[in-house]
Amino acid sequence: MDSKRFIIADNQELSRYAVAQIVRNYNLSVGVEAIGVSNASELRKELKQNDNAVVVIDIANFDLPRTEDLVILQGEHSKTSWIILAAEMTEFMVRRLSGWQCFSFVLKECRLEEIVSALRLAQAGERFICHQVMDILLTPQDKNQDTEQLTQTEIEVLRLTAQGRSVKEIASIRNSSTHTIISHKRNIFRKIGVNTSYEATMYAAKVGLVNLMEYYI
Secondary structure, three states: OOOOEEEEEOOOHHHHHHHHHHHHHOOOOOOOOOEEEOOHHHHHHHHHHOOOEEEEEOHHHOOOOOHHHHHHHHHHOOOOEEEEEEOOOOHHHHHHHOOOOOEEEEEOOOOHHHHHHHHHHHHOOOOOEOHHHHHHHHOOOOOOOOOOOOOHHHHHHHHHHHOOOOHHHHHHHHOOOHHHHHHHHHHHHHHHOOOOHHHHHHHHHHOOOOOOHHHHO
């Protein structure tokens, strides 16, 4: 049986390089080099050429942020296996994607052995769920929760946005790229149902993330 190609979907070059090195060092894809893609257009192009692949994706650092986008793309390329490899995962996303056996879950903070296991099992068409994500799935679901939650990173970006910080300033504070902050803001706006920074600020004030009086006095 031919090895599946690994496609690493992440806009951070260091992350793409690290996963590719793991694939190479552990001989997970014999004879087939891992490919890194930094945006959805590149990912779709690679899948169109060969969809017998394992896609390793960090949704927070990729311009394919909605869970529905992943479900649709997987449906278009049914031979693919997917590993959600991220620093943070929302309960909504985990529960939504866990309904499909083709999606595995592992956090970037997991031990190397766990990450390797996830890659190896996905290569064999099997699923892997790290213990932190399994804890989420085993926790009784809040029946009132029908929208995607903000991650801790997104909460902090929203707080800084509400404080009037620019994308460049937030990137400096968070030690991130401006592209990453823009992606976070896009995800935040979608999740909380707003279109402008002003509306996001009003939302942040409503839920207690900021006290607007501090900025108007």
